[in-house]
Amino acid sequence: MEFLFAPFEVSFVLRALIAGALAAVLCGCIGAWVVLRGLSFFGDAMSHGMLPGVAIASLLGGHLMIGAAASALVMAAGITWVSRESKLSQDVGIGLLFVGMLAVGVVIVSHSQSFAVDLTSFLFGDVLGVREQDLIVLTAAVCLGVLACVLLHRPFLALAFDERKAATLGLRPARAHGAMLVLTAMAVVASFQVVGTLLVFGLLIGPPATAYLLFDRIAVIMVAASTIGTGATFLGLLVSWHAETSAGATIALLTVLAFFAVLVAKRIRSALRYCLQTENHYQ
Structure with a gap:
């Protein structure tokens, strides 16, 4: 028992656990729609595209999360505008904004000799450095995200399965899609402090994808x-404490391993069931 719970007697590890749990709830609810709607590439691009906002906020002495939010909103608006005006697929707009925003961020970082942000922390997270004000922001984001998922459940569900049917029902699929992009951006921005921009994708995609292998109802999946x-998050912090590994990377790795463990288990179960059915058939 001491092995399991001793690390969480330390205040900053306990804060990390609370922050990770809040981020897991936020990303679990919104990530369910991201996976169902096929917006995984958007989530990945969003996690990289926050760099210019963070860089500018650091140079101006502002809050990094405000800079990240500004970049995320610019990306979401830009992707929507490019898709509407050019008539090209959404992937084209995502790819263009992804490359453009990341390039701008790298240019700002490389040009400034006094860049104050720890890029390692930005990219891979600093879950053990979470502060109380970060918990407040995460809590507010969770409340807003869960409320939005409840209120927009019907238009999101219709949009995910049949966009034309959603339009016929008067559910305004374009607005629902825009709201989904904004929620995805909010989840990425609010969670990047926990696992970093490169690894926030793990919480946003890994757990929802794993849940989709096990269940078929949206609420249950969330x-x-x-x-x-x-x-x-709990196991990742525990492993990182005892093995002295990166906490954020360990958390993200476990979300991916959980998916493949369930996928392999389902495959083995199907194979065993097939063997039993074959054996019963010949008997």
């Missing part, structure tokens, strides 16, 4: 994804 993400 609860399961939040639970899987929280479990990965």
Whole structure:
């Protein structure tokens, strides 16, 4: 028992656990729609595209999360505008904004000799450095995200399965899609402090994808994804404490391993069931 709970007697590790659990709930709820809607590439691009906002905020002495949010909103608006005006697929707009925003961020970082942000922390997270004000921001984001998922459940569901049907029902799929992009951006921005921009993708995609292998109801998938993400946070912090590994990377790695463990287990179960059915058939 001491092996399991001793690390969380340390205040900054306990704060990390709380922050990770909040991020898991936020990413679990919103990530369920991201996976169902096929917006994984958007989530990945968003996590990289925050760099210019963070860089500018650091240079001006502002809050990094405000800079990240500004970049995220610019990306979301830009992707929507490019898709509407050019008539090209959304992937084209995502790819262009992804490359452009990341390039701008790298240019700012490389040009400034006094860049104050620890890029390692930005890219890979500093979950053990979470402060109380970060917990407040995460809590507010979780409340807003869960409320939005509840209120927009019907238009999101219709949009995910049949966009034309959603339009016929008067659910305004374009606005629902825009709201989904904004929620995804919010989840990435609010969670990047926990696992970093390169690894926030793990919480946003890993647990929801794993939950989709096990369940087929959206509400159940959200609860399961939040639970899987929280479990990965607990185990990740525990492993990183005893093995002296990067906490954020360990958490993200566990979310991916959980997906493949469930996928392999389902495959083995199907193979065993097939063998039993074959054996019963010949008997």
